[in-house]
Amino acid sequence: QKEVEQNSGPLSVPEGAIASLNCTYSDRGSQSFFWYRQYSGKSPELIMSIYSNGDKEDGRFTAQLNKASQYVSLLIRDSQPSDSATYLCAVNEGNAGKSTFGDGTTLTVKP
């Protein structure tokens, strides 16, 4: 079992819809959780970070964390074609801060 699991997709949503991306992790000691966006041929770009249970909103993005269920998600409201990319979930383990990435979910937003 991988340490950080994401649905590979592809996930396709129409423009203006809500895209929901999910991630589960295996290490209960994980403390920091990040979502990165990666366009094809580019390097990952940080979108959101979340450290405590609950929701964190930033513009059209909302990250949700449930440590009891070892689950973190990213919601993208009013999806735009420019949101089409691969979304990577990253989890930092405890004090060492070792980052483990999932393999990403590819999102396509259709005009």
Add this chain to the structure above:
Amino acid sequence: EAGVAQSPRYKIIEKRQSVAFWCNPISGHATLYWYQQILGQGPKLLIQFQNNGVVDDSQLPKDRFSAERLKGVDSTLKIQPAKLEDSAVYLCASSLGRTIEAFFGQGTRLTVV
């Protein structure tokens, strides 16, 4: 603020040759990471430095890969000898601390033929 700088952007070498990558992190960032990203996969951590000390190198193939960060600032990653399966993008990232979000450089795309 300048971002993470990496060079070269692209490199093509033959198997069994050696190659080196360079990274200059964001100023003031104590933590530096080297990742390997194979097409279709997420980045895999190779080595993590805190200042000039190694925090984690458990996934670094030490028989062929080496990395250093001598003065706690810039870093080099070397592969010697290269194998076909080393073809990947090598990403450098830096962060202020070990549990804080990291920022990535543009990466070096390595092709081993």
